[in-house]
Amino acid sequence: MSNTGRHHASSMAISTLNHDVLLNIFNWYRLGNTTGFDRGWNLERWWYKPIQVCRTWRHLILASPTRLDLHLVCTHGTPITTMLTHSPPLPLIIYYPGRLAAGEEEDVLFALQHRERVHRIHIRAPAASLPCLLDVMDGEYPVLQRLVIHSHSEKPCAASAGTGVQLPTKLQAPLLRRLTLTNVRLPADSELLRRAESLVTLELLDIADSLEHHPAHLVAQLARMAQLERLVVHFRTALPNHAVERTLWGAPTTRAALPRLQLLSFRGGSAYLEGVLARISAPSVQKLFIDFFAQLTFDLPSLVRFVRAAQPSPEGDGRAIQRSQFHAAELHFDAETACMLLDSRKTDRARPGGARTNPVQLRVSCRALDWQLASLAQICGALTPLFAHVEGLTLGLHTSHPKPDANSDCLDSDRAQWHALLRAFGGTKTLQLGGPHAAHILHELLPLPAELLPALQELLPGDDGEPGAGEDEGGLAAFTAEREATGRPVGVVRDWW
Incomplete structure (x- = not known):
């Protein structure tokens, strides 16, 4: 201790640290090197600079790809062909959330061909450009865990038109945990959902108003997803209730048990939602978000049963939707x-x-106050058992x-x-x-x-x-x-x- 009474910490050169200590430091640096803005998609580039510090660090990091969860990120502004040719065979993240620049479509195609290495895919592209990218994916991606594809129209007026973009029938990803599709169809005989036992998040957004999206078809696919925790189904416009009800007559009565489902978000018509809820059980659901389009009548017996069947969590902490409470x-x-x-x-x-x-939020999209009142009056009347x-x-x-x-x-x-x-x-x-x-x-x-x-x-x-x-x-x-x-x-x- 010095005469001033203050402690002087002894200094140590970082080169004297053993490899285990360095790896722990690198791991903490990896975990803290994100703001959450990109939800972790860009996190894996943390190691690009540390490997340039010295040969020891470079060798140590590249020799520990599993412990440090190393990935190569294929994204905007990256020379993909050069990077993949001269880099170690690490898992790939294909991350193109913005507009594809000239030449980037070829980069994406080149990266997608490395099926055995692709861990995550996030692509946003015009509907006209997507088919050639999706055609390359007509096969198995054995280590793919996240698949996010957003299809958009370059002309706003074309947004209401149907889309011809759909996933390849033979696309498979047995380890897939998250699937998010915007304005992209899933084929009825999709191999992807036939092997979706690991799926935790399923988000189908901006779905075209086509009767091929039958409630019974969706439930048949959900029946394989016992690990599902988050389900989002948003239609672009509502299917007519009478058309949906007509298709439900004689439809398969396959049921889906979703014991781990925590969130259900739906946007569309009430008949479609009723057709789904009548065929699924989710006793652990915690959040229910419903957005109905304007319609004349609301009949919601399955919604009442679905909510009342939700059970309190074992801890009694109120996180689950509690029956009649x-x-x-x-x-x-x-x-x-x-x-x-x-x-x-x-x-x-x-x-x-x-x-x-x-935990329950329900919205009706309409403007006139009399229509809003009439809609909520019908809905509240149908849900009266929940208000006891x-x-x-x-x-x-x-x-x-x-x-x-x-x-x-x-x-x-x-x-x-x-x-x-x-x-x-x-x-x-x-x-x-x-x-x-x-x-x-x-x-x-x-x-x-x-x-x-x-x-x-x-x-x-x-x-x-x-x-x-x-x-x-x-x-x-x-x-x-x-x-x-x-x-x-x-x-x-x-x-x-």
Whole structure:
């Protein structure tokens, strides 16, 4: 110890460290050399610079490819032919997330031909360029673990047209763990999904609206995926419900058990979703995201059964969707969509940025408020068994809508839809109004039938600081007076943050 009382750490030349210590340092450097921005796809280039430090490091790193998980990254701006010709035969990552530059298509083709070395593929390319790339993949990739292919049109107006791009029938990847396809078809007799026992993530995005994507066909493929944890099925536009229902008559009744599924995300029509949910079980599902296109009717018995069949996790930590245990619901309306959020945890007040997880989120894409109300009223009516324990209800109006004349039929129609919406939430004790147009909700609710919200005890009219939230004191007074007259008074809580 020096006279100042401070310790002096002894210095050591890095060249004196033994190989095991160096390998541990390299491994920690590898794990920390990413920002998460690219989700790890570019992580494996960490070792390019360390091997240039000295011969010892170069020899040590290249002699430990498995321990250090070494890969060669084929990506934009890399001379692929030269790199693969003069580099050791390490596993390959083919990573082209942006527009293919001149000459890069040949580089991708060259890399794809090294099937026994390709671990990951991520390609984004125009639909016109993809067929020649996919044709090369018509065979087995024995070590491929991730396959991500995004097909896009160079002309926005062509996005609504069907795509002729599909994966090769004979493509196989027995170790595949993630499959993400955007605007790319899977052939019905795909070898890839016949050997998909290791698949953990399946994402089918921007699916063309074709009846060849039958619910029973999807379920037959899912039946082989017992390890699946994440399932995303997003259609570009909805298949007509009547067309889907017609194809379900006499369809195979194959069922799929997905014991490890944690997330299910669906975008499309309700008939297709019902056809899938009627044929699968996922007792461990934790997140359910549903986005319906605008449609006239919603019949959702299979969705109710699916949610109610989800069991609490063994730890009792509330992470799984728990059967019939939703305690809070939120219904929000904006310019483009109406959405419903359900939460299984009890909270005294909904706070911005709070801890609610909303394990069930359902959205309907439509613009007119009357259509939004009619859609959510039908959906909430169909899902009423799930609301038996809901005590906190939030109604949020986040955009202005034309106000109908006080004596018009439109006003009566909107009021009837609001009332139909509330009938599904008979156990509500706290009603919270949110959004800059919350006052409009009270105006639409009155007069409120006596049988609605029989258990209501508190009304939270919104933050007075929000534009328009406090503009209708008359509506608030009329609401509380009506409740008083029916013998069911409510308390108004203004400062509830």
